[in-house]
Amino acid sequence: MAERVRRPDPHGSVERDVLVRYLDAWTATVLRSPRGGTYVECGDFAADAFRVFGEFADRLAEHHLAAVLVGRPSPGGAPAGLIVRTAADLGDVDVPGPMLAHLTGAWPPSLLRGKAHEVLIADEPGTGHRERLRSAGLGCAVAVDLVADDGTARALVFATADSRHLATFKNELWAADEFAGIRYRDPRDAEGTLVDISLTPQLLPLRRALLAELGRHGPATVADLQRFALLETIYRAEDAVGALTAAVAAGQVAREPEKGRLGARTVLSVVG
Incomplete structure (x- = not known):
């Protein structure tokens, strides 16, 4: 009997697509700043992040860009000029300057002590991250449920203090793979309408x-x-x-x- 091919998780596929798209825009922004930036990865997308950073390899030598991998070793493949560090726990991470963190689940308030901090969180729906992030100072936030064809859902929450960056994130959100088997749902929509991913979505x-x-x-x-x-x-x-x-x-x-x-x-x- 032929071995059954395992289909990729549609939630993870869209999460990766949205992260990579926004990370590309974020990297271009921080590399224009003398402060540089730090990317914090708490999931399994370090290799994807390294590929994004590799597209800016010609600029890394003259700018500060660091990646902190939490709870796992580096997968290798980091481009030259990227500073790679590891941390055993998210509570050990202290970033004073611009930061984008990809988180999975809970986060310590200490993570948001610096300026120009942004987070993208993947978790179960209804966990209240959006409200807590706003209370912590990241007032521009969005939560969206990723709903698969079988009805299972995963939530993505993005938060920043800059409304322009929220607008950029939403552009990338609606530009994600429309054929991944995921539709979006606004957790604040009382009717729970499922909306196809599209640059011209149902309104x-x-x-x-x-x-x-x-x-x-x-x-x-x-x-x-x-x-x-x-x-x-x-x-x-x-x-x-x-x-x-x-x-x-x-x-x-x-x-x-x-x-x-x-x-x-x-x-x-x-x-x-």
Whole structure:
């Protein structure tokens, strides 16, 4: 009997894809800074990170870039110029400057003592990382459930203090492999709608969230609602315009001025 080929875990595949995509953007940013940066890996993606860093090999000699591997040895293959260290436990890690940490599960508050710290956490859904990270000072955070075809779910939580970096992360989130067998779910969506990974995603959950926000707080500008979409949903700021346009066309939302495109200063309110 032929040996059955084991299919890759779809959750891990999308997690790796999102991490690698964002790590590429993060590395380019920190290598433009005199402070450099430190990447902390607590999972099994060190080799993937090393491949990303290898794409910047011509710049590593003149910039500080370090990788700290927690609880495991180096897999080898680190590019020349990358500083590689190991730590037995996450509590032993102290990074004063810019840091991106890929974590699996719990994290100590001491990890966030430095400036320009960012984290990407993989864990079970509903573990409350987003709220704790915000309380710890990383006010720009998103949590998204990765739901496989068999209904099993894994959560990804990203947090930063910089809304621009959150926007970059979300761009990479929606650019991930759409054929991996994963759909996204916003844990704050009461209906739990599953959304296909796409650069032009289904916007109905966002539309509901924006209508609810207008219902709670009254009239708001498009710019205000775009910021809400960025900070409080799994969607990008630019997705809000499409969702709001549909809501206006459906007669759910009134606008001022009444005509023209929805600009940043257009004021919207719930009808009825």
